[in-house]
Amino acid sequence: MLLNPMGLFVFVCICQPRGTMAKSIRIKVDTSQAVDLKHFGSNVVSILYDWFPYVESLLRSPTYQESPVTQFVIKFDPTYAGVAAAYPGKHPPLIRGSVNFYRKRKDDIGSMIHEMAHVIQKYKKCDFWITEGIADWVRYFHYERNRPVRPGRTKSYRDGYATSAYFLNWIESRYKGIIYYLNKSCREGTYTENIFERFTGYNVDQLWEIMQSI
Numbered sequence: 593m594l595l596n597p598m599g600l601f602v603f604v605c606i607c608q609p610r611g612t613m614a615k616s617i618r619i620k621v622d623t624s625q626a627v628d629l630k631h632f633g634s635n636v637v638s639i640l641y642d643w644f645p646y647v648e649s650l651l652r653s654p655t656y657q658e659s660p661v662t663q664f665v666i667k668f669d670p671t672y673a674g675v676a677a678a679y680p681g682k683h684p685p686l687i688r689g690s691v692n693f694y695r696k697r698k699d700d701i702g703s704m705i706h707e708m709a710h711v712i713q714k715y716k717k718c719d720f721w722i723t724e725g726i727a728d729w730v731r732y733f734h735y736e737r738n739r740p741v742r743p744g745r746t747k748s749y750r751d752g753y754a755t756s757a758y759f760l761n762w763i764e765s766r767y768k769g770i771i772y773y774l775n776k777s778c779r780e781g782t783y784t785e786n787i788f789e790r791f792t793g794y795n796v797d798q799l800w801e802i803m804q805s806i
């Protein structure tokens with residue numbers, strides 16, 4: 593970890609994390625507009641740095657290995673009204689975090705893990721609920737211990753986030769590899785919803801019904 597002379601930016605430079613994908617990852621955090629979050633920001637960077645190779649391995653696919661993420665920036669922004677958002681297409685990729693939110697919720701590192709998953713996803717073509725479901729699958733089924741409960745019938749798998757994460761994990765537990773092929777096809781731009789039927793023999797609505805019925 594290096595601090596610049598102003599002490600505003602923290603750079604964590606990592607050489608050769610475990611795994612064979614990224615040769616290195618550099619994560620920069622910008623707390624220049626919320627100096628009280630400087631310590632929190634460096635804490636976020638060290639946790640994301642530790643988790644980066646593992647999340648990469650969860651979301652591995654051949655085209656990613658050819659062109660892995662090598663750096664990204666986290667900016668704590670007082671003008672941002674949500675929790676956090678990822679901009680994977682920026683150079684370098686950017687995660688924006690709400691200053692107001694993280695001032696109150698310094699325990700919510702899981703939301704940053706979710707955004708880091710988006711940076712790594714680099715999807716060309718995907719459905720919203722798959723993109724958000726996989727990011728929350730990384731968060732809830734790998735990083736956090738508080739896993740979402742089974743969604744009831746008032747929910748839809750198309751809701752995204754924790755509901756879709758639960759559903760995708762349920763499918764994965766019965767048809768191992770579906771998340772790999774979803775991730776791969778979204779990244780390569782070949783995703784269609786038929787992938788569920790090809791992989792499991794059931795279309796996505798049927799899978800949701802089966803999950804609800806048992």
Ligand SMILES: [Zn+2]
Nearest residue numbers: 706710724727
């Ligand atoms: Zn998201």
